[in-house]
Amino acid sequence: MTEPTGRRERKKAQTRQSLADAALELFLDRGYDQVGVKDVADAADVSVTTLFKHFPSKEALVFDQDDDLEAALVAAVRDRTPGQSIPQALRDHILLKQTQFAVHTTDPRFADFTRMVQETPALRDYAHRMWTRHEAALARAITEAVGAPEDDISCAALARFALEARGLILRHAEPNRAADEAFALLEHGWAASHPGG
Amino acid sequence: MTEPTGRRERKKAQTRQSLADAALELFLDRGYDQVGVKDVADAADVSVTTLFKHFPSKEALVFDQDDDLEAALVAAVRDRTPGQSIPQALRDHILLKQTQFAVHTTDPRFADFTRMVQETPALRDYAHRMWTRHEAALARAITEAVGAPEDDISCAALARFALEARGLILRHAEPNRAADEAFALLEHGWAASHPGG
């Protein structure tokens, strides 16, 4: 058990990668709704059943694991530079991660990819679900950072609003400005109820 | 053409109602995912094809038309009592409409209904989509009320956050307190950037 790299796991990862690659290729080419799951499976030369052993849904073919996303979010609050407010820390973190959320960041057709996600309802919703999945964890991180009771509502509200702000930022031409204005609202509101934070 | 009440339209409305009733009954009884569209159609004694002529999807069987929802939201901002802030007006409106959003408000099993919606992902998502569908209209109403440019970001942010606050309010035991705290955040943040509003 030195390294978890048996031939088996390598082949599995390879199959998975083939599927993701084939899917991205086809989706960008013909459009998400114009490509069937069977097309993807055929292109990757596996059966449809195998495809669903690797990805839980058609939408999941497009997005990568976000296992570390929650940890990063929590860390952004917990380990923020001293003196920085929680809304500020979240603003920075979201602006930073905004481009890293999608799978194939290295793909040259990244702009096409982003546009496709925003224009395809199924993908847009899925991305939103994946992103807001960690709202509870973020809320808990905030309550801990500020010493509030576990079920404090303003902390839960800040968590939700901060995550929802991402959608506003993504669709505006000037992400930085959008982030500034959206988070300024949260910043001031937060400062009013949490003078010490 | 005195009243728009021909026999045809009456029968149509009746069929629609039968479907909604049968669906609610079955869903509450067995659970949304344990009931097929065919079961609902059979219970209402119509064909599946007919069901989909009346409702665009299985989820839509559970929720009523929300044609006036957008208008009410816009009016809540436009016609708020003088001196009241926009966040306050939205807080009041959301607390008021919170119970009226679902179809069968008069049904005695209303609590069961709400719980079911919150516990069934498909329904939870659909309700959220229906509710946030008018975000753009709300944002426009806010920009107009405050005289900001059409694409003002803080107005768009307030619109989104206010609508998202509903989810927070719904899941807490004390809706009024939850609404107070969540909207206090928006209230202070909004006051900071819009002193005159």
Added chain:
DNA sequence: CAAAATAAGTGCAATGACTCAACTTTCGAA
């Protein structure tokens, strides 16, 4: 009023995402 347009409703077949139940192949570990 008769006939022609209109709309509700039906049955059936098909698509597309997803699941399930066997079965085969291929590694990895003892």
Added chain:
DNA sequence: TTCGAAAGTTGAGTCATTGCACTTATTTTG
């Protein structure tokens, strides 16, 4: 080297949703 678990396959099946051709009832109109 043998044995079991994991990867993969095949094929049938479920479920929501749509399209098509058809019947039936109700309007509308000439």
